[in-house]
Amino acid sequence: MALVFHRAQLAVPVACMLILGCVLPLAVLVVFSVFEVDLDAFTLVPAFSGQSWVQMFTNPVFAFLIGKAVVSGAGTAMLAGFIGYPIAVSMTRLPVLWKGVGSIVLLTPLYTGEIVRIYAWRVVLGSEGLVNAALKWFGVIDEPLKFLLFSPFTTHLVLLYNNLPFMVLAIWISAELIDKRLIEAARDLGARPIDAFFKVILPLTTPGLAVGVFTVFALAAGDMMTPSLLGGTSGATPMAMIDNLFGTAFDWPLASALSLSLLVILFAFATGFVTILLRFDGARAVFRRGAL
Amino acid sequence: MAGSGISRREVLAGIAAGAASGMFGSLSSAKAAVSEMVWATWDSNGHPEYIAAFEAQTGVKVKLSYLSSEDAQFAALKTGTASDWDMINPSLNGSWRYIKAGLLEEIDMAKIPNAAKMYDVFKTTPKVLDASGKQFAVPYLWGLNPIVYRKDKFESEPDYTTLFNEKYKGQLAMRDYALESIAIAGLVAGVPRDKVFLMETKELAEAKKLLVAQKPLLRTYWQTIGDLTNLFATGEVSCAFSWRVPYDTLKDKLAMGMAKPKAGIMGWCDCFAMPATLSAEKSEIGYKFIDYLLGAEFATQIAKIGNYATTSSIIRDELSKEQQEAIFVDDMDVMKSFMWPVAPENYSEWLKIWNEVKAS
Structure with missing residues (x-):
């Protein structure tokens, strides 16, 4: 008997990996979050305790850190969208060879390790770094601009730099798929370039924009190294707190509760952003292959 | 084949046995010959030239695995995420x-x-x-953790209050470590040095x-001593509660100073x-490795390069007076002014406070 093979079956290995690599650890976190810790014996004690969840909801530090991650992720995604969009659309107009060169140049920063990039930023933005030295040399400043390094500005500048390629690539692929005849038709019917952009190009690239927003939001909100090593005293993140609770404090229940809360809230916000973007007519047209 | 006295089954069994003995033989010899040991220690203790x-x-081959904090070392052992570590570095205190957690082998x-x-104070502890x-x-x-500072930027030797002085805003750094940072704040708040690691809720709030x-x-808060040395070298920080590494590394290039605050010197001893x-x-x-750590070669190397003293007197009398002073073995009474950081019973409260400070 011949085996009937459906395309959907190709997803089975990935589904298994997701279950093993994501759902099971999450289930473990749920269980750990209701356990207790015996700090005298340094052991996790199986229990059904709401202690860590009470701490989660009553200590404002956790809400503050999660809120900070959401704002940081959303701000970075928004800026990446504004800056990345023109770059992505410009790339569609390049000759094929230059598109290849452009994509390589775009991804070049990602080929270096994160820690290398972090120390490079310190050299560029430090008190005795390139930017301050240049500004001093031109007589623009007398004292170094301290806010350039170890501040929220630094954190978000570097988060934007690190994640911009993900936004540009997603929009670029979406823009490449636009049927150019639609733009020509709009122009033939009297639309100004700006109208053609807002009525044809932008709506049809919203799926790419949505993917970019989802990716950049998740990466920026979940980053730990950049805020920790470049954000100075403002570099506290929920990720660092989770690391501290799991490692140093041996408080696995609270760490689990914080991890789950962070996951749920980030997922809710990311889904909200993407849902809003995909409700635009253009996105619906792309998914329905032309039909609104 | 029957006449030969060896059946096919016996030949196959012989081959299998031979293969098995060869395989298990090579396994057991591989197990006996240890070619590599992983030593979890501080980056300042484990320079390749020392070993x-x-x-x-x-x-x-001694493979080095650098620690980020004592707490992280304990947690890694406790949670089994450090299964490749063969030798570790707990502090004396x-x-x-x-x-207590049953993590160590009896020595x-x-x-x-x-x-x-070994000096008696360490041999009999x-x-x-x-x-x-x-x-x-x-x-x-063993050694002490001083305040390291730029002499050209401070008129007088700093103490712990300097680290809280508005005048030096933007030039200061503290270690991202609850135990020492909260203890220093306790000393500045007026808690005596013999009580500082026993602070209760009210004093902790202060x-x-x-x-x-x-x-x-x-x-910023510094994460590793290499990170802090880099911050001093690039002019980002002029004064920090530190280890002595930035002083030793940069003293020939910058006007570096090392202060031992009278309020209490943070001593340390690694085990x-x-x-x-x-x-x-x-x-x-x-066992061979710890014997080496207490021997003359390691003591000489670490005294000359790292300016640290081992707990052994094995090379003390061969050092010049200056060399003895550099590693604080000229007068062993220095230890009388030491505070030995020790994780208190209410350490989880300390950690909670530290997390709240950083998130504030």
């Missing part, structure tokens, strides 16, 4: 936690000939023993207030220990 002689003598001091030359008197760790290196007020004055799960073969190499 080159040991590797040459034994043919065993933190050893009790490892011993037979008779297997360590160089232990005879009860802090590495369990309740029944069994020993689980061996002190091998310390927290100071640390929250200190936060805008800091350039050698082996995880309870270590194999007998690796334990034997571990």
